[in-house]
Amino acid sequence: MSTTALSPTARQLWLRSRWFLLGTVVLLLGGLLVAGLNNSPSYPALDPRSPDADGTLAAVQLLRDRGVTVTTTADPSALAATPAGDDTVVVPLPDLLSDDQLDALARAGHRRLVLISPGPQALYRLATGVQTFGPDDPPVTVASASAPGDCTLAEAQRAGTAEGGGRLYQVASGATGCYPRLGHPTLVRTTGPVGGEVIVLGSGRFLSNQRLAQDGNASLALGVLGAQPHLTWFLPDYAAAEAAAGPQQKSFVQLIPDGWKWALVQLALAALLAMAWRARRLGPVVPENLPVVVRAAETTEGRGRLYQQAKARGRAADALRRATRQRLAALLAVPVRHGEPDRDALAAALAARLADGRAPGELAGLLHGPPPTDDAALLRLADDLDALERQVRQP
Structure with missing residues (x-):
């Protein structure tokens, strides 16, 4: 019977803690740098010991x-x-x-x-x-x-x-x-x-x-x-x-002690390091199978209800007409360019195929007409398109 060690290896510990160690080193170096800058002597103007621009x-x-x-x-x-x-x-x-x-x-x-x-x-x-x-x-x-x-x-x-x-x-x-x-x-x-x-x-x-x-x-x-x-x-x-000049009005930033300013800088640096660390742990996008299968009919019904709720009759009519035009073009061998059959060619082919005597202009108006004004007109349009497709399939 084989056993599996559950304790992390040295490499795993290094991979987990390397960013914490790097952040600690950066904070220590920043603190030493700030301490060194603050220890530099500062002199007032015209001071005979000062090598600054305003010294003497x-x-x-x-x-x-x-x-x-x-x-x-x-x-x-x-x-x-x-x-x-x-x-x-x-x-x-x-x-x-x-x-x-x-x-x-x-x-x-x-x-x-x-x-x-x-x-x-x-x-x-x-x-x-x-x-x-x-x-x-x-x-x-x-x-x-x-x-x-x-x-x-x-x-x-x-x-x-x-x-x-x-x-x-x-x-x-x-x-x-x-x-x-x-x-x-x-x-x-x-x-x-x-x-x-x-x-x-x-x-x-x-x-x-x-x-x-x-x-x-x-x-x-x-x-x-x-x-x-x-x-x-x-x-x-x-x-x-x-002191002889009296108290002077100071801004909010001047009232903040220097120690708090440097602490805010260190906190911002720590936040950036934490963001970089967590961003790497997310990793690449992994495809995953859906837990359920949604039937096409349910998807179509749900989209239709969304159209109905938004009162988007024009978009619903365009979707119905576009699907009908593409199916009719395939049945009548009308060439399709850029995803759409030629309007006049499709109307002429429909008029030649049907025996009810409808003119090409009437058929073009059915397939490319204005949007319906109400739900009843949208239902009539759907019925007319369905009847037209049945007639073409069974002349």
């Missing part, structure tokens, strides 16, 4: 190549503690500092202080004789574009045409305005409250990696930032700026 790493590297020592700090108190010797301090968005921090920075008396996009609060405490142009809420700004220096500042004369934009300023006597846009300077040189030189920039876009090679931007950047042997770059807290 290229300018910092040029300064270091020329012997300038560049350091960064995120502590506002460290700016005031920096020795006020041969140094330059760069402060993007100085309005993020508190009044006490601005006052301490003013008292430090650095040799050169570079302010990027300062507002009224920072200008009042750090830049003598400089004010913003127009209202400050919202501030008046212009897009950065090439502009001539149009001033006596040595750095601007060496650079020539460079990119100016951002905030516009008004200057009093004793301050030098450069790169005017709409009649107002976007770069201003003035003095601080306790001495020292202050450079006010309406925008730092000309310092970015993407724009540094345009016009005289590189020369202007080296002149403004590399005048002293040591440079300290302040890294502001941009989160404080967003």
Whole structure:
């Protein structure tokens, strides 16, 4: 007595589970890829550590190549503690500092202080004789574009045409305005409250990696930032700026956490893999014998009832006439073209075969006439066609 093993073989297990394993591998690889992308460092605009298009790493590297020592700090108190010797301090968005921090920075008396996009609060405490142009809420700004220096500042004369934009300023006597846009300077040189030189920039876009090679931007950047042997770059807290701006209206998509977005992507991928797996399991179409045999008479009766229910008298009459024409053409040896006998030839053959004296036009009207208007007319037509066929078979 032979026995048959019921446990699946290794090949059967592989065929059953290969798509699950493939889906698991794809999900793991996708998760590792997403994790790797999310771990890439991201920097804000004008960050001296950023190699992105809006970063300033290229300018910092040029300064270091020329012997300038560049350091960064995120502590506002460290700016005031920096020795006020041969140094330059760069402060993007100085309005993020508190009044006490601005006052301490003013008292430090650095040799050169570079302010990027300062507002009224920072200008009042750090830049003598400089004010913003127009209202400050919202501030008046212009897009950065090439502009001539149009001033006596040595750095601007060496650079020539460079990119100016951002905030516009008004200057009093004793301050030098450069790169005017709409009649107002976007770069201003003035003095601080306790001495020292202050450079006010309406925008730092000309310092970015993407724009540094345009016009005289590189020369202007080296002149403004590399005048002293040591440079300290302040890294502001941009989160404080967003908090100061107040709550902003967010869309529904922005309110969805990033984790849920990636989860939806993974679920969609899993659904596609499951669809592909189940589609293969359906296999090719297999012909199958019908469980019962339906008689032709029952099929004809069922189709007739459907015609009756739909009141399709015209289609029923066409079916009756077409079948009669084909049978009569076979009996009378009338040639058939494209599935239909010639109308005139069939009528002439019928008139010659019948002895009741009916004209070919009358016979053609019976075989090709208009549709019946009611059920009684349809029944009369069926009877007339049946009688015509009997007469031809038994003349």
